[in-house]
Amino acid sequence: MSLLAGSLMAWGAEEKIEALKADMKFFTDVSGSELKESVKSKDLDGFQSELRETVATGLLNKTYDRTYRAASYEAYPSPRALGKP
Numbered sequence: 001m002s003l004l005a006g007s008l009m010a011w012g013a014e015e016k017i018e019a020l021k022a023d024m025k026f027f028t029d030v031s032g033s034e035l036k037e038s039v040k041s042k043d044l045d046g047f048q049s050e051l052r053e054t055v056a057t058g059l060l061n062k063t064y065d066r067t068y069r070a071a072s073y074e075a076y077p078s079p080r081a082l083g084k085p
Contacts, residue, residue, distance in 0.1 A: 019049040020048075020052060022049075023047050026043065027052075027056075041060060044057060044060075
């Protein structure tokens, strides 16, 4: 039974990953932080992932809060690494 359940869970995860990949055609890059200029409200029905559709809707309506969503950050060593001589 657990093998079957594991297979079904893996299939569900694979399906979600494929949906996310398919929805990337609407975005300018893999970060999903900007829609292609050609994307309009009518295209929202073409999304397979509810998450990406929600993001796209917010981007189109200019209501999506981009603060801290996609940014470049400088990496800092951990306190443990800093404490080593």
